[in-house]
Amino acid sequence: MGNILITGGAGFIGSHVVRRFVRRYPNCHIINFDKLTYAGNLANLRDVEGMDNYTFVRGDVCDYDMVREVLCRYHVDGIIHLAAESHVDRSIYDPFTFAQTNVMGTLTMLQAAKDYWQGNWNGKLFYHVSTDEVYGSLAVDGSRFTEISRYEPHSPYSASKASSDHFVRAFHDTYGMPVVVTNCSNNYGPYQFPEKLIPLFINNIRHGRPLPVYGSGENVRDWLYVEDHARAVDIVFHEGRSGETYNIGGANEWRNIDLVRLLVRITDRLLGNAPGTSDRLITHVTDRKGHDMRYAIDASKLTGELGWQPEYSFEQGLEATVRWYLDNDEWLDGVTSGDYMNYYARMYGDR
Ligand code: NAD
Ligand code: DAU
16 A cells, blocks of 8 residues: 555554554655644654655644545545544543544545545555444453444543444445454553553652542553554554454553552652652542443454454553653653643644
């Protein structure tokens, strides 16, 4: 595939996917299409921005005319669609923005691709990156989500992602568009915006601020290192069967409270603090509304069909992640101070 448009490439996972594709496929032109919301940051891609096969275009996935024009200008064959509003807490306070970006934005991308490709599906692919949250919540009983688990989203975020998944499959079933969908578990690693649990807590430990654990802290998440997700995207993009869904997960379940204790231990050690220094920061606060109890992914279809498995152990990945945030305090301070947003406002006009 010659020209690949990646939406949301300036965000957390998108930046890892863009970096991987730009480096591994020098003969492919990678177009990063991103609106640069608060979560998008071109500093995430400093190391590839000068490469010949990389182009950044600032744009909104809800803007049909612009998307269509960009698809046409760059003769796009493949689309990897990651752009989304991604934070559950924000969706609870502002569901409309989630419906707009995640539902209407995905539909706009699909319609623009359909109109541009005009039924010539040969060598084309629309790859939609989605989440395990569409399946709802599991009991703490060892069960896991498979590709045929019922859709049962609870938050406005997961409802919007569920809806976008349905539109993607509808374009396959109705028009014959080649599509794949992946549903992945919680990612962690460098360049994640510090509103999500792991980078937020590392940053708070750094500043001696409270670590707000929602409710009892017994909720369970299945954590995957972001590079393992980017490698899965690469494999599914190149080898996945059209019309199929693949679950991606780390087989790595942690109760929030246990993860937080481990994170505190590692961060204190790397900061040179005495063991236990930051334990006092752990604070139980009011639970998230509609807080899903447990997510766990059965990734055996992806492993069996395409041979993917996570490569990073959690111990390796988490320590590397903490080290990265501590070594990149300028990045952390930049995204928390809003300096980078002023920079982009100057460069690209109002946001
Ligand atoms: P993120 O919030 O870090 O990044 C989202 C990116 O999308 C940002 O660069 C933002 O500027 C861009 N964007 C937002 N609205 C846009 C619009 N209207 N037009 C163009 N660009 C826009 O998100 P993330 O955590 O990297 O997640 C990426 C994708 O992966 C999302 O679709 C998310 O649902 C999915 N996902 C995330 C996780 C996770 O653990 N973070 C797990 C599974 C799936
Ligand atoms: O499962 C995949 C999903 O993982 C992605 O689709 C989402 O985009 C991504 O944000 C993530 O959703 P979560 O809600 O699971 O991630 P978050 O980091 O917000 O929270 C992880 C767990 O930690 C969750 O049970 C809520 C809890 N939490 C979170 C924050 C921010 C706290 O206890 N305190 C906090 O301050």
